[in-house]
Amino acid sequence: MYPSLTKLVPILLGSLALAAQAVPITGQINIQTGSVVLTPNMLGAVSSVGGSSNGLVTAIEGAYPAALVGDFVTYKPFIVAVGAQSIATFWSVTDTLAPIGTGFNYSFDLGAITSVIQTPTNLFVNGAGTLRSNNPALDATPGLWSYGINSADGSPTSGAFSFQSNNVAQNVAVPDGGNSLILFGAGLIGLGGLARSFKFLA
Known part of the structure; x- marks a missing residue:
């Protein structure tokens, strides 16, 4: 094998290894104490839940950093109905808590x-989707979501209900759409082209 080609092979393989080092988002994140307005604003009749910007991370496990605890979470509104409901960045939190935030x-x-599950005094909703992070060490990961509100008489306190929610990773990696195979294939094509070039030059 020619010297230049010999040097290129480990560089390509090393790049592929770095790309494969990202891991799923394991563990869970709990969010509580946020307040939302329901429509209509009674638990037994609610058809939609409003957004919130005052939920707090109260507990974490797994890949979530401990510094997230105490950070504010933004929640988007959603419809209370079983079925497909595609909402990108449904909830979001940035680890900005000084001095140890990432x-x-x-x-x-x-x-x-x-x-x-809806009663005159309780609302429990479960869903599924994708956990994400802009941390390059973490891959998008399938996750399960649960959301709960309860009230002794089904009415809000000070005009709004207090909710709590939980997300748990399913620990199954999300396919990358074949990107790694495309990159690997492109690398092999590139190597083949270089090999032919060296052959012609020989």
Whole structure:
């Protein structure tokens, strides 16, 4: 093998190895104490839940950094109904809590609501989607979402309900759409072209 080609092979393989080092977002994140307005604003009749910007991360496990605890979470509105409901960046939190924050963002894309339990005093919603982060060490990961509101008489306190939610990773890596194979294939094509060039020059 020619010297230049010999040097190129480990560089290409090394690049592929770096691209493959990202890992799924494992563990879970709990969000509580946020307040939302329902439509209509009674638990037994609610058909949609409003957005929120005052939820707080109260507990984390797995890949989520401990510094997220205490950071504010932004939530988008959603419809209370089973079925597909595609909402990108459904909730989002940035680890900005000084002095140990990492600056990375963590979010969840809602794909569907899988179950709804609704009574005059309780609302429990479960869904599925994709957990994301702009941390390059973490891959997008399928995740499960749960959301709950309860009230002794089904009415809000000071005009709004307090909610809590939880996300748990399914620990199954999201396919990358064949990007790694495309890159690998392109690398092999490039190597083949170089080999032919060297052959012609020989």
